[in-house]
Amino acid sequence: MQSEKKEARREQKRRDILQRAEQIFARQGFHSTTMEAVAEECGWSKGALYLHFESxxxxxxxxxxxxxxxxxxxxxxxxxxxxxxxxxxxxxxxxxxxxxxxxxxxxxxxxxxxxxxxxxxxxxxxxxxxxxxxxxxxxxxxxxxxxxxxxxxxxxxxxxxxxxxxxxxxxxxxxxxxxxxxxxxxxxxxxxxxxxxxxxxx
Amino acid sequence: MQSEKKEARREQKRRDILQRAEQIFARQGFHSTTMEAVAEECGWSKGALYLHFESxxxxxxxxxxxxxxxxxxxxxxxxxxxxxxxxxxxxxxxxxxxxxxxxxxxxxxxxxxxxxxxxxxxxxxxxxxxxxxxxxxxxxxxxxxxxxxxxxxxxxxxxxxxxxxxxxxxxxxxxxxxxxxxxxxxxxxxxxxxxxxxxxxx
Amino acid sequence: MQSEKKEARREQKRRDILQRAEQIFARQGFHSTTMEAVAEECGWSKGALYLHFESxxxxxxxxxxxxxxxxxxxxxxxxxxxxxxxxxxxxxxxxxxxxxxxxxxxxxxxxxxxxxxxxxxxxxxxxxxxxxxxxxxxxxxxxxxxxxxxxxxxxxxxxxxxxxxxxxxxxxxxxxxxxxxxxxxxxxxxxxxxxxxxxxxx
Amino acid sequence: MQSEKKEARREQKRRDILQRAEQIFARQGFHSTTMEAVAEECGWSKGALYLHFESxxxxxxxxxxxxxxxxxxxxxxxxxxxxxxxxxxxxxxxxxxxxxxxxxxxxxxxxxxxxxxxxxxxxxxxxxxxxxxxxxxxxxxxxxxxxxxxxxxxxxxxxxxxxxxxxxxxxxxxxxxxxxxxxxxxxxxxxxxxxxxxxxxx
DNA sequence: CATGAATGAGACTTCATTCAT
DNA sequence: AATGAATGAAGTCTCATTCAT
CATH class of the missing domain: 1.10.357.10 (Tetracycline Repressor, domain 2)
Structure with a gap:
């Protein structure tokens, strides 16, 4: 249960990042979008992004x-x-x-x-x-x-x-x-x- | 006469660069293509590219x-x-x-x-x-x-x-x-x- | 508390850079001084300088x-x-x-x-x-x-x-x-x- | 005589360059002034400058x-x-x-x-x-x-x-x-x- | 003499990624 | 888990100087 909840929250966060990142990538293009910008848009730190995505x-x-x-x-x-x-x-x-x-x-x-x-x-x-x-x-x-x-x-x-x-x-x-x-x-x-x-x- | 020839050669070179650059941009994409690479492909130096194109x-x-x-x-x-x-x-x-x-x-x-x-x-x-x-x-x-x-x-x-x-x-x-x-x-x-x-x- | 300390350290580092850079600018002049040299003098990487100064x-x-x-x-x-x-x-x-x-x-x-x-x-x-x-x-x-x-x-x-x-x-x-x-x-x-x-x- | 005239003309040109260059160096500063710009101001080519000045x-x-x-x-x-x-x-x-x-x-x-x-x-x-x-x-x-x-x-x-x-x-x-x-x-x-x-x- | 195309070393700056806290 | 300071490789562009014409 504990870990289920955790897992769910993690998945939720992943989705959230994906959605926000999609917006910003679409608006600015892949290269012009910095991980910094994605992080800011998501309300997390850069490091946090790397907990969910390799690169x-x-x-x-x-x-x-x-x-x-x-x-x-x-x-x-x-x-x-x-x-x-x-x-x-x-x-x-x-x-x-x-x-x-x-x-x-x-x-x-x-x-x-x-x-x-x-x-x-x-x-x-x-x-x-x-x-x-x-x-x-x-x-x-x-x-x-x-x-x-x-x-x-x-x-x-x-x-x-x-x-x-x-x-x-x-x-x-x-x-x-x-x-x-x-x-x-x-x-x-x-x-x-x-x-x-x-x-x-x- | 003299200047005509020069102009023609200049134009020729411009065309040459355009054509080579097209190939390499197509192959690697804009961002992955370095001016260094374009220059090498053209057989010129980096600086020479900037004689014909601003950026x-x-x-x-x-x-x-x-x-x-x-x-x-x-x-x-x-x-x-x-x-x-x-x-x-x-x-x-x-x-x-x-x-x-x-x-x-x-x-x-x-x-x-x-x-x-x-x-x-x-x-x-x-x-x-x-x-x-x-x-x-x-x-x-x-x-x-x-x-x-x-x-x-x-x-x-x-x-x-x-x-x-x-x-x-x-x-x-x-x-x-x-x-x-x-x-x-x-x-x-x-x-x-x-x-x-x-x-x-x- | 935590952030105060951080802020203080940040300020400290800024001052340190300013002081070292002053020396090296004075010694070599603005143009002859490279950011590389300033960085080395400060014991930081080039990129670190840009965390404190825009250019x-x-x-x-x-x-x-x-x-x-x-x-x-x-x-x-x-x-x-x-x-x-x-x-x-x-x-x-x-x-x-x-x-x-x-x-x-x-x-x-x-x-x-x-x-x-x-x-x-x-x-x-x-x-x-x-x-x-x-x-x-x-x-x-x-x-x-x-x-x-x-x-x-x-x-x-x-x-x-x-x-x-x-x-x-x-x-x-x-x-x-x-x-x-x-x-x-x-x-x-x-x-x-x-x-x-x-x-x-x- | 021939060479005297030549010498005089050469000297004249040197003075001309010095004067024009002074203006442009004063206006833009040493580093921001390119030899290209000096040449243009003087109405000569870059190469000509190097016939009178080493660098x-x-x-x-x-x-x-x-x-x-x-x-x-x-x-x-x-x-x-x-x-x-x-x-x-x-x-x-x-x-x-x-x-x-x-x-x-x-x-x-x-x-x-x-x-x-x-x-x-x-x-x-x-x-x-x-x-x-x-x-x-x-x-x-x-x-x-x-x-x-x-x-x-x-x-x-x-x-x-x-x-x-x-x-x-x-x-x-x-x-x-x-x-x-x-x-x-x-x-x-x-x-x-x-x-x-x-x-x-x- | 005169030209200006060509060179190429070198500088600034950016940013994905890491890691100590 | 989360942070964000730090890194350093990599890329664009400039320009003094040279040299073939």
Whole structure:
């Protein structure tokens, strides 16, 4: 019991650090963010951070992994409900956008620090993240392929990637200039686009 | 005459540095790349770099701007030839992919160092680059809208962004695992997808 | 309690650095003195210096300001005791000389690095120091003017400046060739000189 | 003849450089002045400077020596004319002030770069300058002593140094705030002060 | 003579990480 | 467990001086 409580408190603190650090990393970028700043933001000392994370990189990647897993689970749940390709695509678009909007710090982190991820010397971590991303994609791809039309020249994998790429760029645009973009409208447009293409109304 | 030659040689050297630096920035990322390393790669001394670029940041952004402008011109030419929406989309996909493939160092740079761009303290540069990107998009959007079907619920801007987002993600996948991806095939799929959507063959 | 001790130790260390740095700046001049050298002299690492001073310039000016204030207070006390013009002039000469002799590192610093002070890009600091020097002078001038003879064509301000200028040059001569100069003698001569001029004994 | 002309032109150029460099050194200080800047100011290239001066230090000290000698000659002439102690002191004050005012760049240089002079690693140069300054002082001292009152407790050397020190500080004050100081008035006050002291009017 | 591109040693400063308290 | 003073490696940038043209 005693140790359970302790364990819980420790976990709580870890989460707290992760959340605060995510904000500050997102706002300033990995390199411009000092451990000093993270510590201050968390209300702890620098030393305390090192009781929970081995290094600045470890802290950084812990944030990413945490959220990537969360996104994966959320998406998986959403896609399971879909009964046809239309619902599948709509669910993907809706869920991924919503996740990015509610976790825009995370989104910004991933976009801004792609380089950190690709160039880290911790190759284990790098491979693991690329792997994770791949599984994420496969999961989506598999879910969509269940309702995929026969004889389509388009592969489910290509479709999935395309949709994700689109969502990324629209989210980024929205982050840079929120007022100029109506996300609800975009979601509808994208669903229409990926279902029927641009020539439906010709 | 004398000074012309000198000017030409100077320009030549500048280009040389830009090209070498692009490679090394792409390979290692902005922060992990030292001016020392760039200098060595160029076969010059550190000091020589500063004869052409005010700072490491200036060097970095000069690379980006150079290539972004080049891409803009290339794309504009390609889109002008298009006579209908099909040709327009195909041209966009073809040209942008080709540019990224032949300039994959540049592509990697942009993807990896998005954060550098977004978080630079040189706000003038930041605004200028975002502006440039916006114009790029507008240009594409305008070109496509010329052949756009009446009554489409999809805006040319949304379509353009979506296609660019897709190209980005596919290019990145290809860079990470070139053997698993047939780019020619992807180009065709994307053209099909954005013209007719996924339900054409239902 | 705990924090009091810490604060005291911190202050102690700051003072220690100031004192050691003063020596080395005086010996080598501002530009030739490296932070590395200061650190070594202090027995700390380079980084430790930056825990107490924002920059090399900050360290330098902190030394100056500290001592200038100290000199001001010392002089003010001495001048207050004077009951007539003779005592005033004698006190000024005695006190300022003594201060320079016991703080000859400081004196050398001010003489040698006048340029650093006049040309610093930190205009705030520059103005502040010139201001301080001015107040110093005004204070002396005021103190002397209390006992000033009526109808003198000489202003207290001119007298004060003149005495200070003389002290500077004699101190410098003494520093450069201590054995050739009897400071006690000089003090007496100067008192006589400023009281009665050179023609008294004609 | 040919070579005479050449020699003259060479000498002319040397003088030109000395004069321009004096200005810029005075304005910015020795360390902040780059050879690049001197070259530009002179309208020559950096390399050209090195045809006339061995190094930046050599250039700097050449300026000083040139002017110190000039001052020495000017002062010697003036003091020779003096027929009594009053004229001697008046001549010293008048001449030295005038020289500093017409050559205020030089004055500023000497004041600002005292440290450069005292701390130069070129000990030969340092000794030579200190020596020069000493001779300068001796010359003044000797000139004044000719008309010196018998039995004065004040040595000519002390008097000379004191006057020079006063002139330095008043010139500096005047340079920093020209409008607040009436130099003609100061000259008169100083003459009065050093002749009769402050108690004459008691 | 004159040039100015090139050099490269060297200085300041930052900051992740450690460890004595 | 928590702290934060201390470290020291590493990186950017400057600039006096040289030398091929």
């Amino acid at each position: 600045k990189e470890d802290l950084f990647f812990s944030i990413i992994i945490e959220k990537v897993d969360q996104l994966g689970r959320t998406l998986e749940d959403a896609l399971e409900q879909a009964e046809d390709i239309e619902q599948g695509i709509a669910a993907l678009i809706q869920t991924q956008f919503d996740f990015f909007v509610s976790n825009n710090d995370f989104f910004q982190l991933v976009v801004s620090e792609q380089g950190k991820i690709l160039h880290t010397s911790d190759t284990g971590m790098r491979e693991s993240l690329i792997q994770k991303q791949h599984q994420h994609l496969e999961m989506i791809s598999l879910a969509l392929s269940k309702h995929f039309p026969e004889g389509s020249p388009i592969q489910a994998l290509t479709l999935s990637r395309s949709i994700l790429g689109s969502i990324n760029i629209h989210t980024l645009s929205w982050l840079l200039a929120p007022l100029t973009i109506d996300l609800e409208q975009i979601k509808n447009e994208l669903t229409e686009l990926y279902l029927y293409g641009v020539k439906r109304h010709v | 490491k940041e200036d060097l970095f952004f000069s690379i980006i701007i150079e290539k972004v402008d080049q891409l803009g011109r290339t794309l504009e030419d390609a889109l002008e030839q298009a006579e209908d929406i099909e040709q327009g989309i195909a041209a966009l996909i073809q040209t942008q992919f080709d540019f990224f493939v032949s300039n994959n160092d540049f592509f990697q740079l942009v993807v990896s160092e998005q954060g550098k761009i977004l978080h630079t303290s040189d706000t003038g540069m930041r605004e200028s680059l975002i502006q440039k990107q916006h114009q790029h998009l507008e240009m594409i959007s305008l070109a496509l809208s010329k052949h756009f079907p009446e009554g489409s619920p999809i805006q040319a801007l949304t379509l353009s962004r979506s296609i660019l987002g897709s190209i980005n993600i596919h290019t990145l996948s290809w860079l990470l695992a070139p053997l698993t991806i047939d780019l020619e095939q992807i180009k065709n799929e994307l053209t099909e997808l954005y013209l007719y959507g996924v339900k054409r063959h239902v | 090399k310039e900050d360290l330098f000016f902190s030394i100056i300001i500290e001592k200038v204030d100290q000199l001001g207070r010392t002089l003010e006390d001495a001048l207050e005791q004077a009951e007539d013009i003779e005592q005033g002039i004698a006190a000024l000469i005695q006190t300022q000389f003594d201060f320079f002799v016991s703080n000859n590192d400081f004196f050398q610093l001010v003489v040698s690095e006048q340029g650093k002070i006049l040309h610093t890009s930190d205009t705030g600091m520059r103005e502040s120091l010139i201001q301080k020097q001015h107040q110093h002078l005004e204070m002396i001038s005021l103190a002397l003017s209390k006992h000033f003879p009526e109808g003198s064509p000489i202003q207290a301000l001119t007298l004060s400046r003149s005495i200070l200028g003389s002290i500077n040059i004699h101190t410098l001569s003494w520093l450069l060739a201590p054995l050739t100069i009897d400071l006690e003698q000089i003090k007496n001569e100067l008192t006589e000189l400023y009281l009665y001029g050179v023609k008294r004994h004609v | 930046k230090e050599d250039l700097f000290f050449s300026i000083i020596i040139e002017k110190v000698d000039q001052l020495g000659r000017t002062l010697e002439d003036a003091l020779e004319q003096a027929e009594d102690i009053e004229q001697g002191i008046a001549a010293l004050i008048q001449t030295q002030f005038d020289f500093f005012v017409s050559n205020n760049d030089f004055f500023q240089l000497v004041v600002s770069e005292q440290g450069k002079i005292l701390h130069t690693s070129d000990t030969g140069m340092r000794e030579s300058l200190i020596q020069k300054q000493h001779q300068h002082l001796e010359m003044i001292s000797l000139a004044l002593s000719k008309h010196f009152p018998e039995g004065s407790p004040i040595q000519a050397l002390t008097l000379s140094r004191s006057i020079l020190g006063s002139i330095n500080i008043h010139t500096l004050s005047w340079l920093l705030a020209p409008l607040t100081i009436d130099l003609e008035q100061i000259k008169n006050e100083l003459t009065e002060l050093y002749l009769y002291g402050v108690k004459r009017h008691v």
